Amino acid sequence: MVSGHIVKSFDDDLNHLVSTISEMAGLAERQLADSISAMSRRDEQLAANVIEQDKRLDDLEADIDAQVVRMLALRQPQALDLRAVLVALKISSDLERVGDYAKNVAKRTLTLMQAPVIGQATSTIVRMGSIVGGMISNVVDAYLNADVVKAQEVRARDLDVDQLHSSLFRELLTYMMEDPRNITACTHLLFIAKNIERIGDHVTNIAENVHFLVAGENIAGDRPKNDLSSSTIITVGDKTA
Amino acid sequence: MVSGHIVKSFDDDLNHLVSTISEMAGLAERQLADSISAMSRRDEQLAANVIEQDKRLDDLEADIDAQVVRMLALRQPQALDLRAVLVALKISSDLERVGDYAKNVAKRTLTLMQAPVIGQATSTIVRMGSIVGGMISNVVDAYLNADVVKAQEVRARDLDVDQLHSSLFRELLTYMMEDPRNITACTHLLFIAKNIERIGDHVTNIAENVHFLVAGENIAGDRPKNDLSSSTIITVGDKTA
Numbered sequence: 005m006v007s008g009h010i011v012k013s014f015d016d017d018l019n020h021l022v023s024t025i026s027e028m029a030g031l032a033e034r035q036l037a038d039s040i041s042a043m044s045r046r047d048e049q050l051a052a053n054v055i056e057q058d059k060r061l062d063d064l065e066a067d068i069d070a071q072v073v074r075m076l077a078l079r080q081p082q083a084l085d086l087r088a089v090l091v092a093l094k095i096s097s098d099l100e101r102v103g104d105y106a107k108n109v110a111k112r113t114l115t116l117m118q119a120p121v122i123g124q125a126t127s128t129i130v131r132m133g134s135i136v137g138g139m140i141s142n143v144v145d146a147y148l149n150a151d152v153v154k155a156q157e158v159r160a161r162d163l164d165v166d167q168l169h170s171s172l173f174r175e176l177l178t179y180m181m182e183d184p185r186n187i188t189a190c191t192h193l194l195f196i197a198k199n200i201e202r203i204g205d206h207v208t209n210i211a212e213n214v215h216f217l218v219a220g221e222n223i224a225g226d227r228p229k230n231d232l233s234s235s236t237i238i239t240v241g242d243k244t245a
Numbered sequence: 246m247v248s249g250h251i252v253k254s255f256d257d258d259l260n261h262l263v264s265t266i267s268e269m270a271g272l273a274e275r276q277l278a279d280s281i282s283a284m285s286r287r288d289e290q291l292a293a294n295v296i297e298q299d300k301r302l303d304d305l306e307a308d309i310d311a312q313v314v315r316m317l318a319l320r321q322p323q324a325l326d327l328r329a330v331l332v333a334l335k336i337s338s339d340l341e342r343v344g345d346y347a348k349n350v351a352k353r354t355l356t357l358m359q360a361p362v363i364g365q366a367t368s369t370i371v372r373m374g375s376i377v378g379g380m381i382s383n384v385v386d387a388y389l390n391a392d393v394v395k396a397q398e399v400r401a402r403d404l405d406v407d408q409l410h411s412s413l414f415r416e417l418l419t420y421m422m423e424d425p426r427n428i429t430a431c432t433h434l435l436f437i438a439k440n441i442e443r444i445g446d447h448v449t450n451i452a453e454n455v456h457f458l459v460a461g462e463n464i465a466g467d468r469p470k471n472d473l474s475s476s477t478i479i480t481v482g483d484k485t486a
Contacts, residue, residue: 073331076327076331077324077327080321083318086318090317093334094338097338108475111476112475112476114476115475115476119478177432180421181425181428184481185481187418187421187481188418188478188480191418191421191432194435195475234349234352234353234433235352235355235356236356237356237359237429238429239426240425
């Protein structure tokens with residue numbers, strides 16, 4: 005029963021790997037939610053917690069790296085098993101980046117506390133954050149249940165995030181033009197919004213990797229894109245924003 | 246000579262993998278240099294070329310992914326060989342991101358052509374770009390020659406990039422406050438500068454992976470950081486910038 009034993013061990017290893025990914029995703033989702041709560045409630049302590057907790061995501065990524073190296077060296081997985089191991093490696097790298105962006109939101113939150121409140125913009129960012137948080141939660145479900153339909157839904161949802169980001173970009177430029185005292189705060193809000201939009205892109209990467217893992221081929225069609233912020237121009241007196 | 250044949254084949258595979266990485270790095274470096282030339286010379290055609298060429302980096306990354314899967318499945322590398330294969334996978338993912346950032350610089354360059362020129366800021370960005378371009382070239386040398394000292398130098402160099410980015414951030418906020426007609430252009434320049442600073446971070450990742458590959462352990466000490474832009478506040482009438 006030696007070969008049965010080896011197969012069983014690979015499954016144990018894979019279960020452990022998947023559960024570490026799941027733990028990482030839960031933590032990344034919480035870091036994002038906390039960073040946004042901290043921003044909207046101007047909660048200094050919560051922002052400081054997010055900054056401090058990021059190290060746990062780095063440690064979990066290092067743990068996954070070590071698990072992957074061990075599994076490749078000892079189990080020499082083939083075909084679907086090999087794909088599962090390599091996809092776990094990619095997903096953990098995307099989740100680590102999600103954590104980095106949440107940490108940057110928290111850092112800028114500490115800075116924003118010294119600047120005037122830009123009310124409406126904050127509530128749009130809260131909405132973007134809650135969509136992206138839902139995407140993280142859904143992509144983990146898709147991963148755990150090998151659900152390609154759900155993975156595709158997550159990818160499609162990123163369009164809403166891009167759209168909110170584009171309109172917020174215009175809005176923030178307008179606030180800056182209205183009153184130069186808003187410029188510092190709006191600049192940090194621009195980067196906070198960009199961070200959340202980037203988190204959406206990383207979650208979309210994960211959705212595409214889940215599709216690849218389950219279907220054995222890349223998801224069909226180019227990634228839908230709806231972020232127009234890179235080409236946005238607002239001129240003084242512009243009423244179109 | 247079966248086992249000799251297998252060993253020889255692994256070396257051939259690895260040489261091909263390393264040469265694909267080297268090709269990718271050369272292309273990424275050129276994409277960065279071209280995106281910055283396009284910005285400083287307001288060269289629309291060159292910016293359009295950069296946007297179009299990015300697909301080649303995506304294709305090279307997919308090629309490296311396929312090479313890695315094939316090597317893991319057929320050669321079942323161990324120890325240093327396994328590390329070399331996994332490090333190649335990570336480096337190619339960082340180089341693909343470098344390309345994405347260069348593409349975004351090119352996109353924003355097309356937008357900037359419709360806005361007023363912000364002279365001094367452009368020349369600081371050119372300087373940042375030339376440092377980061379040199380870092381890409383040096384990190385590839387470090388990789389090809391297993392040179393940990395050079396890898397460490399690249400990592401240290403990123404401090405200069407962070408410092409230029411922090412001071413440019415302050416400078417751009419000041420220009421925005423001086424004249425609201427500068428706001429759109431300065432905002433895109435802020436993101437261009439951030440893109441180049443992020444490219445520096447990805448090159449630093451590569452330097453750390455080269456160190457890990459050669460030395461078999463992570464580089465000692467936390468990554469030096471010198472980017473203060475997330476905590477920068479400028480108020481109207483501030484003369485400290």
